[in-house]
Amino acid sequence: MKTKKSQQLQAQIVDSTNEFLTTNQGVKVNDNHNSLKSHERGATLLEDFIVREKLAHFDRERIPERVVHARGTGVHGVLKLKKSLEQYTTADFLNNTETETPLFIRFSTVAGFRGSTDLARDVRGFAIKFYTEAGNFDLVGNNIPVFFIQDATKFPDLVHAVKPEQDNEMPQAGSAHDTFWDFISLMPESAHMIMWVMSDRAIPRSYRMMEGFGVHTYKLINAAGKVHFVKFHFKPKLGVHSVAWDEAQRISGKDSDFHRRDLLEAILEGNFPEWDFGVQIIPEEDEHKFDFDLLDPTKLVPEELVPVEIIGTMTLNKVPDNFFAEVEQVAFSPANIVSGIDFSDDPLLQGRLFSYTDTQFHRLGTSNFNDLPINRPLNEVHNNNRDGFYRQQISKGKINYSPNSLGGGCPFQAKASEGGFTSHSSEYTGMKVRTKSDKFFNHFSQAILFYNSQAEYEKQHIKDAIAFELSKLESSEICQRMVNNLTNIDLEMAQYIAEKVGAIIPQKVYRYENHAVPANANPADYQSITIKSSLEKSEALSMANTVKGSIATRQIGVLFADGFDEKSLENIVRAIKTGGGKPILIANKLTAIKGDKGTNISPDKTFFNCASVLFDAICTIGGQKCVENLANTPEAIQFLDEAFKHCKAIGFDANSDLLVAETHLSKKLKLNHIGVSIGGNTIEFLKYVGEHRFWERELSRKIPS
Ligand code: HDD
Numbered sequence: 001m002k003t004k005k006s007q008q009l010q011a012q013i014v015d016s017t018n019e020f021l022t023t024n025q026g027v028k029v030n031d032n033h034n035s036l037k038s039h040e041r042g043a044t045l046l047e048d049f050i051v052r053e054k055l056a057h058f059d060r061e062r063i064p065e066r067v068v069h070a071r072g073t074g075v076h077g078v079l080k081l082k083k084s085l086e087q088y089t090t091a092d093f094l095n096n097t098e099t100e101t102p103l104f105i106r107f108s109t110v111a112g113f114r115g116s117t118d119l120a121r122d123v124r125g126f127a128i129k130f131y132t133e134a135g136n137f138d139l140v141g142n143n144i145p146v147f148f149i150q151d152a153t154k155f156p157d158l159v160h161a162v163k164p165e166q167d168n169e170m171p172q173a174g175s176a177h178d179t180f181w182d183f184i185s186l187m188p189e190s191a192h193m194i195m196w197v198m199s200d201r202a203i204p205r206s207y208r209m210m211e212g213f214g215v216h217t218y219k220l221i222n223a224a225g226k227v228h229f230v231k232f233h234f235k236p237k238l239g240v241h242s243v244a245w246d247e248a249q250r251i252s253g254k255d256s257d258f259h260r261r262d263l264l265e266a267i268l269e270g271n272f273p274e275w276d277f278g279v280q281i282i283p284e285e286d287e288h289k290f291d292f293d294l295l296d297p298t299k300l301v302p303e304e305l306v307p308v309e310i311i312g313t314m315t316l317n318k319v320p321d322n323f324f325a326e327v328e329q330v331a332f333s334p335a336n337i338v339s340g341i342d343f344s345d346d347p348l349l350q351g352r353l354f355s356y357t358d359t360q361f362h363r364l365g366t367s368n369f370n371d372l373p374i375n376r377p378l379n380e381v382h383n384n385n386r387d388g389f390y391r392q393q394i395s396k397g398k399i400n401y402s403p404n405s406l407g408g409g410c411p412f413q414a415k416a417s418e419g420g421f422t423s424h425s426s427e428y429t430g431m432k433v434r435t436k437s438d439k440f441f442n443h444f445s446q447a448i449l450f451y452n453s454q455a456e457y458e459k460q461h462i463k464d465a466i467a468f469e470l471s472k473l474e475s476s477e478i479c480q481r482m483v484n485n486l487t488n489i490d491l492e493m494a495q496y497i498a499e500k501v502g503a504i505i506p507q508k509v510y511r512y513e514n515h516a517v518p519a520n521a522n523p524a525d526y527q528s529i530t531i532k533s534s535l536e537k538s539e540a541l542s543m544a545n546t547v548k549g550s551i552a553t554r555q556i557g558v559l560f561a562d563g564f565d566e567k568s569l570e571n572i573v574r575a576i577k578t579g580g581g582k583p584i585l586i587a588n589k590l591t592a593i594k595g596d597k598g599t600n601i602s603p604d605k606t607f608f609n610c611a612s613v614l615f616d617a618i619c620t621i622g623g624q625k626c627v628e629n630l631a632n633t634p635e636a637i638q639f640l641d642e643a644f645k646h647c648k649a650i651g652f653d654a655n656s657d658l659l660v661a662e663t664h665l666s667k668k669l670k671l672n673h674i675g676v677s678i679g680g681n682t683i684e685f686l687k688y689v690g691e692h693r694f695w696e697r698e699l700s701r702k703i704p705s
Helices: 007-013 049-059 152-162 178-185 188-197 245-254 258-268 323-328 347-364 445-452 456-471 476-486 491-501 566-578 624-631 634-645 657-662 665-669 682-690
Strands: 072-081 100-109 124-132 135-142 218-221 227-236 274-283 309-318 341-343 555-559 582-587 617-620 649-652 676-678
Touching (some): 072 258, 072 323, 152 178, 152 347, 245 456, 258 309, 341 347, 456 476, 456 491, 476 491, 555 566, 555 634, 566 582, 566 682, 617 634, 617 682, 624 657, 634 657, 634 665, 657 665, 665 676
Parallel strands (some): 555 582, 555 617
Antiparallel strands (some): 218 227, 218 341, 274 309
16 A cells, blocks of 8 residues: 555656766766776776766765755745735735745754754744745745844854854754753843744644744835735644654654655645635834834734734645755745835844845855746846856846946836835934834743743643753753743743752742843843733634644554454545545555455555654554454554554554553553544544644653653
8 A cells, every 4th residue: 555656756756768868068978887997907097077077066066054944845836815915015916816926935944954853843944935927025934923033133143052062063953952041041032932932833743734924024015105014924724733742852763854754745645735825914003002013023913913814825736856956056035025015124134134145145156046947036037237156147238237328228127117126215213223122122921922822731841841951951050040031921830840950949030130141141132121911812822722623634554463354444544545644554564464354455664664653643453363463563552652642543443452451551541531542433533633632631641652
């Protein structure tokens, strides 16, 4: 029962069918296996231009990896607009419901190197290049709606702190180390983001099950020149789901490509991932009506205050043909913007407008990186930019300057009415300063809002995640400082963590004014003001309220062994497929397994090449011999216990008491059956799978595995 590979994959295997091997000069190669030698046992000759070219090209295959977001993967897709934003913007791709805008999206982790694991606890990049008819618009966002810092000048410090430490390059793809928490403990503005990063949002089940956010406030400009502020949102149709932290760590060992494999497989199997595309729109005159500053990227606009209006669908439908040419060479920049949209004065966004283009010059080695196929806009580029490394365009004629009369003034400037980009003119008054507005010092109100909006099990996960991270610190001072900071969010949370990590348990909320500011910290950064959020809770912030009920694209491990009940296997596989799920047959070997009626079925996987953590749910097949065999297979028992530990749905076929009794989870079944179906009730089992996880059984029914 091998997974059916689509035609898309087949077409990718060879791209030069029936073509001769040539050098880069197009000369046909006669022998690609032997260097040219002076004689049979002689030295290789310098004359061998074929080998020289091959090796020299190979020597230059690697380019610098991205300084952040190095680990990632990308695919193609399309944005279909359902509702026009014409009253707010002149950007055609946002107001013409006839258009379908092609796009390329790259998902990534931030801290790890290019070869690191997908399941690190980290923010996920959610960067989209929209190839609009009016030029490229890049929305370089994340799966978290806020950021660690408020000003771009702190970005190199943040990144230095979180990347592996400079003396020993450890740890890889992890924030659980001294330099990160040292920085964070001295930057109270990071409090809100830290709550998100320590929540399960930072260990997604799949790229397909993450929200995407443009993070910054942007401006939309309409034909009358009126401004509306806007926040961009992407809501996954499959809901927002995560894995357990223990599971994430195990997946990193079992399949470090877990997320990229999941995305590519889904697309190749025709399960195109989809997101609702939405906007929060705020009239310019409402800019100051919130208890936070709209320009502060550490704040979100709660959906209770400004609802997200769904205006379209993003569908991902094609995998890249070549990873390097597309995923590695794609060059995003928040500065890539089209007419009808403009930047706000968010100081983080403003700094990004410089940084991205600058990094592409270095990373891709030329100012001509926009000539690369993946970066080219749909429309033709006409300007007087010339030359440079790896120029692809062959500019004809003599004219490379403006104004000119010899070229008839071409290329012409476009008026605003012809789609020419015009920055919205805003009035600036005041002194040049290096400071920020008062509301930027309101560091904790939304951290509190986020924490209070979580379900009990989500709060527990946050507490345990912070305790895990702080437990890895060598410096007890940093640990204590961080625990003290957390009292500003929730005293009980701080006390729980302190107890876990051996810090002094704080008895009251720690006030910043009494804090000794370390020598090189910015005293202003270190202040905070307390503005109570106008909301107690916001439903959209909790993953507990996400879409549930479907088993579509869920990977369900089906455990079976010799003597299995053929009818039962057929039924469960059919039911899973009917619901849109993916049954994966697992046995103790890859050789065909014999059923109770003599039919041979080949497993897809075996206990020794996969693990329970790679599946959304596990079920077992009956048949007296099969049950006995599984009960005698320690790996099968581990699969079941581990699935129970990670709060997954489990389904035992009829007459499987022998097998149930062998599991550790059977002891817990006396307490509660939640998420565990016994007796071959496929409907019940698949209903449990649709629930995704049963986190509520985590604390009371912990089992070793
Ligand atoms: Fe950034 C890459 C997202 C702040 C500087 N960033 C990068 C990528 C994403 C983000 C998704 C990967 C793009 C890709 O897949 O190629 N970055 C964000 C978000 C931010 C943010 C959502 C805050 C709201 N970034 C930020 C700041 C700076 C940078 C403040 C510098 C001033 N980011 C970079 C960079 C990268 C980058 C160094 C590395 C590779 C690249 O740009 O192309 O320039």
